Amino acid sequence: MRVEILSEHEALETSAALHARARAHVTAFEHALPPPEPFEALACDIARFQARAVEGYRRLCDARGVNVANLTQWEALPAVPTDAFKVARVSAFAESQTPTVFRTSGTTVGARGQHWFRTVSTYEAAAVAFGRYWLARDLAARRVPVVVLGPSPEEAPDSSLMHMCAAFVAAFGRQASASDRPRSDRATYVIDANGTLDLSTFDSCIAQSLASGEPMLVLGTSFAFVHLVDAVGKDTFALPAGSRVMQTGGYKGRSREVPADVLRGDLARIFDVDRRQIVAEYGMTELSSQFYEQTIFEPDAPEGVFAEPPWARVVPVHPDTLLPVADGDVGIAKVVDLMNVDSAVAVLTQDRVRRVRGRHGDRNHGPNPGGFELLGRAPGAPARGCSIAMDELLGGVGVDQALS
Amino acid sequence: MTVDRLSQPYSPRPDQVPVRPPRSLDERVADVQRLQRVARSIADRAQSHAFAQVLAVSSGLSLEGVRLALAHHLELDSPAEDLVRLVQAAGDCERVTVVLSANVFVGAFRAIALARAASRHVIVRPSSRDFAFAHAFVDAAIAAGDLGLSRVDTIDFKCIMHGEVHVYGRDETIRAIRAEVDRGVVVRGHGTGLGVAVISEAADPTRAAKALTDDVVAFDQRGCLSPRIVVCIGDEARAFSFAQALDAELRAAEVRVPRGTVPTEEQALATHYLATMAFAGRVWAGPTHGIGVAPRAMAPLLPPPYRHLHLATCSSDAEAEAALAPFRPVITCVGSDARALAARVAPPWARQANLGKMQRPPLDGPVDRRAPHADAER
Numbered sequence: 001m002r003v004e005i006l007s008e009h010e011a012l013e014t015s016a017a018l019h020a021r022a023r024a025h026v027t028a029f030e031h032a033l034p035p036p037e038p039f040e041a042l043a044c045d046i047a048r049f050q051a052r053a054v055e056g057y058r059r060l061c062d063a064r065g066v067n068v069a070n071l072t073q074w075e076a077l078p079a080v081p082t083d084a085f086k087v088a089r090v091s092a093f094a095e096s097q098t099p100t101v102f103r104t105s106g107t108t109v110g111a112r113g114q115h116w117f118r119t120v121s122t123y124e125a126a127a128v129a130f131g132r133y134w135l136a137r138d139l140a141a142r143r144v145p146v147v148v149l150g151p152s153p154e155e156a157p158d159s160s161l162m163h164m165c166a167a168f169v170a171a172f173g174r175q176a177s178a179s180d181r182p183r184s185d186r187a188t189y190v191i192d193a194n195g196t197l198d199l200s201t202f203d204s205c206i207a208q209s210l211a212s213g214e215p216m217l218v219l220g221t222s223f224a225f226v227h228l229v230d231a232v233g234k235d236t237f238a239l240p241a242g243s244r245v246m247q248t249g250g251y252k253g254r255s256r257e258v259p260a261d262v263l264r265g266d267l268a269r270i271f272d273v274d275r276r277q278i279v280a281e282y283g284m285t286e287l288s289s290q291f292y293e294q295t296i297f298e299p300d301a302p303e304g305v306f307a308e309p310p311w312a313r314v315v316p317v318h319p320d321t322l323l324p325v326a327d328g329d330v331g332i333a334k335v336v337d338l339m340n341v342d343s344a345v346a347v348l349t350q351d352r353v354r355r356v357r358g359r360h361g362d363r364n365h366g367p368n369p370g371g372f373e374l375l376g377r378a379p380g381a382p383a384r385g386c387s388i389a390m391d392e393l394l395g396g397v398g399v400d401q402a403l404s
Numbered sequence: 405m406t407v408d409r410l411s412q413p414y415s416p417r418p419d420q421v422p423v424r425p426p427r428s429l430d431e432r433v434a435d436v437q438r439l440q441r442v443a444r445s446i447a448d449r450a451q452s453h454a455f456a457q458v459l460a461v462s463s464g465l466s467l468e469g470v471r472l473a474l475a476h477h478l479e480l481d482s483p484a485e486d487l488v489r490l491v492q493a494a495g496d497c498e499r500v501t502v503v504l505s506a507n508v509f510v511g512a513f514r515a516i517a518l519a520r521a522a523s524r525h526v527i528v529r530p531s532s533r534d535f536a537f538a539h540a541f542v543d544a545a546i547a548a549g550d551l552g553l554s555r556v557d558t559i560d561f562k563c564i565m566h567g568e569v570h571v572y573g574r575d576e577t578i579r580a581i582r583a584e585v586d587r588g589v590v591v592r593g594h595g596t597g598l599g600v601a602v603i604s605e606a607a608d609p610t611r612a613a614k615a616l617t618d619d620v621v622a623f624d625q626r627g628c629l630s631p632r633i634v635v636c637i638g639d640e641a642r643a644f645s646f647a648q649a650l651d652a653e654l655r656a657a658e659v660r661v662p663r664g665t666v667p668t669e670e671q672a673l674a675t676h677y678l679a680t681m682a683f684a685g686r687v688w689a690g691p692t693h694g695i696g697v698a699p700r701a702m703a704p705l706l707p708p709p710y711r712h713l714h715l716a717t718c719s720s721d722a723e724a725e726a727a728l729a730p731f732r733p734v735i736t737c738v739g740s741d742a743r744a745l746a747a748r749v750a751p752p753w754a755r756q757a758n759l760g761k762m763q764r765p766p767l768d769g770p771v772d773r774r775a776p777h778a779d780a781e782r
Contacts, residue, residue, distance in 0.1 A: 080683055
């Protein structure tokens with residue numbers, strides 16, 4: 001396949017136009033309008049752009065025998081594996097043109113995955129729109145006090161999760177002030193760079209919100225919440241009525257591992273909230289879109305089923321052929337993310353997923369919504385004896401939206 | 405104690421351990437030689453299609469893969485000095501419990517021989533996933549008069565108060581067992597590892613590829629000596645030409661010794677690896693193998709087993725050493741066409757072998773010779 005390679009100027013122009021089209025999807029969603037153009041149209045145009053601007057993607061398309069010029073179906077886009085972000089530069093632009101980088105968590109052997117951004121405005125717009133929709137759409141009239149069980153963006157500047165949390169606060173949140181601190185449009189971060197959980201500040205924030213009767217938003221990783229559970233023991237940190245909790249990510253060996261159902265129960269008890277107010281988010285450093293459980297706003301939504309925004313699709317694919325599996329079967333998650341304009345529009349993860357149909361099909365945002373179920377990472381070496389697995393070499397790695 | 409299938413977990417009582425005078429070196433060598441004769445009888449038995457088929461199903465290898473392993477990778481003829489080294493490496497204790505892993509099915513012989521060299525009393529727990537060879541071997545040894553040997557299906561490790569436990573398998577398995585046994589029990593962990601091949605600038609690509617293919621095809625690359633990373637000294641063009649030669653040899657090998665069954669999870673890792681390398685470098689792939697050629701200075705990446713190789717290009721021996729540094733703690737074997745090169749990049753504990761002989765270590769001790777460290781022995 002011969003693909004005409006873009007000049008720097010052409011790449012910038014094309015990228016800007018594609019970003020504008022991507023953001024139009026977000027704007028339409030925010031105004032409850034239908035998407036401005038078919039999903040596949042933008043997906044295929046981004047793939048064509050990336051094949052012309054990203055040498056590795058061009059090679060991948062060649063290896064898969066895909067001629068991007070003829071692409072019409074988003075399902076056919078070759079997906080860039082998450083490991084490629086660790087060993088190669090997955091970007092349409094040179095380092096000097098991509099001022100923001102998010103990194104996956106580090107290990108002793110494996111390199112950290114790096115996701116470079118020429119601009120984060122599209123990422124932020126999408127994250128805020130879909131985050132607000134599933135976490136705080138009923139609180140639009142007021143800014144929600146936010147506590148993050150994580151380090152501040154200054155302490156973890158390359159964490160996509162912390163960047164997202166900061167974007168939430170800027171858009172619809174505010175500081176959950178400890179009494180001795182002035183209010184600001186900044187979350188309260190209760191874990192320092194050394195990973196120490198500041199329970200005293202957390203307690204003060206809750207007390208303040210209780211006094212004012214404001215519901216809070218508590219955001220954190222699963223392992224941070226496990227540390228909280230272990231630190232709190234049988235005590236409770238009852239949150240104000242209407243509060244909600246978002247937990248995300250795997251454990252990466254940073255705490256004991258707790259089944260999702262058990263952790264949800266523990267958090268419901270500690271925070272004295274209904275367990276349906278505890279929402280799991282699925283995101284990855286390599287993506288620009290996130291996925292949420294729908295339990296806060298959809299009475300019929302089951303726990304463990306994630307909704308996609310209209311600008312991203314999660315397809316379970318066969319691990320060998322990479323073709324979509326039959327409806328209801330388990331496959332490896334291939335994510336087509338229209339917000340990944342300058343990196344990889346299709347990403348191949350190592351997470352196992354299964355589509356779940358709602359009463360009206362498997363697309364979300366409706367009564368009894370469908371979506372996809374996350375079944376954890378594909379086990380690396382179930383039948384292996386003395387031959388070492390990459391996971392073992394790395395000391396165990398899970399779903400990775402870096403907290404760093 | 406000789407048990408076919410125990411309904412209750414094995415849990416020895418201290419008073420069951422008889423006290424006998426220590427065996428001489430010659431006696432212990434003789435015990436190992438007796439086991440060698442038993443191994444030969446098992447290999448002969450596998451001439452029958454039915455038994456070879458049982459081994460194939462149990463091991464996941466193809467029938468040809470099983471026959472290859474029995475013909476070339478079971479240590480049936482060892483010089484006396486190797487057996488003396490094996491006995492000396494084994495130590496001496498009153499009882500050894502051997503916990504076997506899956507995948508290198510003939511590895512059960514070396515593990516049991518090592519345990520038998522160390523003790524009169526050896527209890528073997530075969531892997532529940534790959535038990536056919538170990539079952540047949542222990543039963544044949546008992547039938548041949550080795551009454552110090554027995555096998556069990558389950559073990560209650562909490563009840564082990566004496567002797568040693570030799571554990572083969574993943575590090576987490578070793579840790580779990582170590583946590584259960586009594587503090588007086590020595591747990592010798594033989595954890596996971598990998599082999600590395602280094603191709604010198606002087607190597608003939610076709611000959612080196614042919615020899616390396618023998619190392620890869622054995623056990624479908626699932627052993628801790630199996631080469632999965634190849635360092636090619638020279639420029640990119642040389643690496644490409646070696647990859648091409650290797651691709652051709654692996655295609656030919658598939659006809660002679662078809663690859664066995666690949667678990668879905670491993671297949672997923674292979675697909676992920678090959679797609680990653682298609683993005684980051686170059687890939688040569690056939691229906692049952694794949695070679696990823698990394699560009700210079702790419703971050704380390706480990707391909708999954710089942711005939712997948714990661715080829716890194718290095719301009720010098722020193723660069724090769726640096727490229728392998730992240731893997732150093734888990735390297736168990738370095739194969740090369742150049743002895744001096746292997747010696748330079750190999751960690752002190754690693755076996756060094758000519759290409760084509762990486763999977764045929766002498767019967768002189770455990771295949772994995774990494775020095776016991778705090779976490780490996782107590």
